[in-house]
Amino acid sequence: MSDQTGKQLSKEEKDARFEAELLPVLDPLYNFAYRLTLDEDDANDLVQETYLKAYRFFDYFEQGTNAKAWLFRILKNSFINEFRKKSKQPAKVDYSEVEGYYNSDDVEGESGVASTTDMRTESVQDLIGDEVASALNALPVDFRTVIILCDLEGFTYEEMAKILDIPIGTVRSRLHRARNSLKEKLEKYAKSMGYNS
Amino acid sequence: MESKFTEAYPKAPDEAREANCEKVSGMLDLMIDGEASTEEQTFFNHHIEECVSCFENHQKQKLLKGLVSGHLKRVIVPQSLVQSIKARIQETL
Numbered sequence: 001m002s003d004q005t006g007k008q009l010s011k012e013e014k015d016a017r018f019e020a021e022l023l024p025v026l027d028p029l030y031n032f033a034y035r036l037t038l039d040e041d042d043a044n045d046l047v048q049e050t051y052l053k054a055y056r057f058f059d060y061f062e063q064g065t066n067a068k069a070w071l072f073r074i075l076k077n078s079f080i081n082e083f084r085k086k087s088k089q090p091a092k093v094d095y096s097e098v099e100g101y102y103n104s105d106d107v108e109g110e111s112g113v114a115s116t117t118d119m120r121t122e123s124v125q126d127l128i129g130d131e132v133a134s135a136l137n138a139l140p141v142d143f144r145t146v147i148i149l150c151d152l153e154g155f156t157y158e159e160m161a162k163i164l165d166i167p168i169g170t171v172r173s174r175l176h177r178a179r180n181s182l183k184e185k186l187e188k189y190a191k192s193m194g195y196n197s
Numbered sequence: 198m199e200s201k202f203t204e205a206y207p208k209a210p211d212e213a214r215e216a217n218c219e220k221v222s223g224m225l226d227l228m229i230d231g232e233a234s235t236e237e238q239t240f241f242n243h244h245i246e247e248c249v250s251c252f253e254n255h256q257k258q259k260l261l262k263g264l265v266s267g268h269l270k271r272v273i274v275p276q277s278l279v280q281s282i283k284a285r286i287q288e289t290l
């Protein structure tokens with residue numbers, strides 16, 4: 001934190017720090033890119049774009065601060081500016097439409113899973129993972145984003161606010177609506193699988 | 198879970214209790230995300246000890262979060278990606 005006084009790093013120092021501090025975020029960053037674009041090639045491009053920008057602006061990155069949040073923010077901005085326009089997003093959902101009331105015994109697959117044999121448990125686990133993925137992918141990208149950031153990557157509300165450039169109150173309400181929407185989609189699945197009541 | 202549900206709730210009449218239910222349901226996300234303050238946690242935990250429906254709602258909300266954090270498969274980063282990144286960085290210098 002001491003050397004953010006604009007002192008130029010040598011190229012070797014810069015490359016070493018870049019590798020040590022930013023490359024370890026590659027896995028979560030690629031996963032985030034994939035969940036945003038839903039396409040491996042686009043995710044690949046988006047991550048490369050993000051690291052190029054991060055390298056270019058590395059002097060502005062304060063050592064010891066949150067590298068992961070910083071990279072996620074760059075990636076999110078790149079996605080909005082360059083990718084979102086051309087990618088095929090699911091049709092916009094009216095928020096009031098997905099406000100759905102969360103009711104009774106729904107996503108209760110897990111208790112059923114536990115009682116089955118190991119092999120069956122494994123395939124049911126896969127099935128649950130697939131179903132969660134498709135429910136999530138069907139959400140509007142803003143909803144998908146907050147759920148990924150919060151539940152998969154474990155960012156705090158404050159970090160999410162910085163990554164998304166929105167107030168914490170908006171993070172909270174968006175997350176709330178996103179979860180309601182996800183519940184609704186998973187509920188339909190749970191019912192169709194006979195998990196319900 | 199053996200519930201104290203049928204016992205009379207000594208401190209609050211029904212109306213006050215319903216107001217608490219509303220407050221608690223508005224705190225579900227804060228609680229499962231670890232964002233609630235100590236006071237909020239105390240209030241919340243005290244309420245769900247006494248209220249079965251809020252207790253259940255809390256369980257469901259945790260389950261939902263667990264479905265994403267525990268079941269969503271991570272995608273594998275292509276092996277060539279690190280090399281592509283490094284190569285492109287060197288190109289741009």
Ligand SMILES: [Zn+2]
Pocket residue numbers: 217218219221244248249250251252
């Ligand atoms: Zn209650």
